[in-house]
Amino acid sequence: MKTIGLFVGSLRRESFNKKIANHLTGIAPKGYEFKIISLEKLEMYNQDFDDDGNPPASYIEFRKQLNELDGFIFITPEYNRSVPAVLKNAIDVGSRPYGKNSWDGKPGAIISSSLGNISGFGANHHLRQSLVFVNVLTLQQPEAYIASVNKLFDDTGKLTSESTSEFFQKFVDAFAKWVETTT
Ligand code: FNR
Numbered sequence: 001m002k003t004i005g006l007f008v009g010s011l012r013r014e015s016f017n018k019k020i021a022n023h024l025t026g027i028a029p030k031g032y033e034f035k036i037i038s039l040e041k042l043e044m045y046n047q048d049f050d051d052d053g054n055p056p057a058s059y060i061e062f063r064k065q066l067n068e069l070d071g072f073i074f075i076t077p078e079y080n081r082s083v084p085a086v087l088k089n090a091i092d093v094g095s096r097p098y099g100k101n102s103w104d105g106k107p108g109a110i111i112s113s114s115l116g117n118i119s120g121f122g123a124n125h126h127l128r129q130s131l132v133f134v135n136v137l138t139l140q141q142p143e144a145y146i147a148s149v150n151k152l153f154d155d156t157g158k159l160t161s162e163s164t165s166e167f168f169q170k171f172v173d174a175f176a177k178w179v180e181t182t183t
Helices: 016-025 047-052 057-068 084-094 121-133 162-182
Strands: 001-008 030-035 071-077 106-112
Touching: 001 016, 001 047, 001 084, 001 162, 016 030, 016 106, 016 162, 030 121, 030 162, 057 084, 071 084, 071 162, 084 121, 106 121, 106 162
Parallel strands: 001 030, 001 071, 071 106
Antiparallel strands: none
């Protein structure tokens, strides 16, 4: 069994990206578990904590979680045409202390979304840029840009769009193949 961490770039209670993540947990391919990794309590990165050799418990726990995962899927809105701070902070905390990059060499994928048609393109590609540097082997195709995300779920948070549901299944199947190729 391979465990893939899902990282959501929004802390909002009714977050559409959290709803996507919840949906994905139910459609993991055979032999895979998709597990949401909470970023709610991860403190803002401060290099002093690492340099002093006394990182906060939230860093230690987060890095331990990363080290136990077989891959990563990032599901994110766009904030001001870029990656929300909560997700960028997670990348930064996981990449340190210097020489101990917990993202290193593992497969990943990105799903971005927006209420309009641009679908978080800016966040998707800024995130991709950071993932190059921390050496996450990021799936290139299919890309996942989810438009009009606010129209895809019912009041209980269930995905109601059949075409989007089919797309997510194809996406996670492609990701599983990618994991097999890269590991
Ligand atoms: C946004 N939103 C947004 N949308 C977009 O398409 N491009 C953008 O650059 C931004 N910028 C932005 C900045 C900030 C600070 C907020 C709070 C929001 C709108 C955003 O896509 C929308 O609020 C989503 O609902 C956020 O995702 P969740 O919380 O539903 O997962």
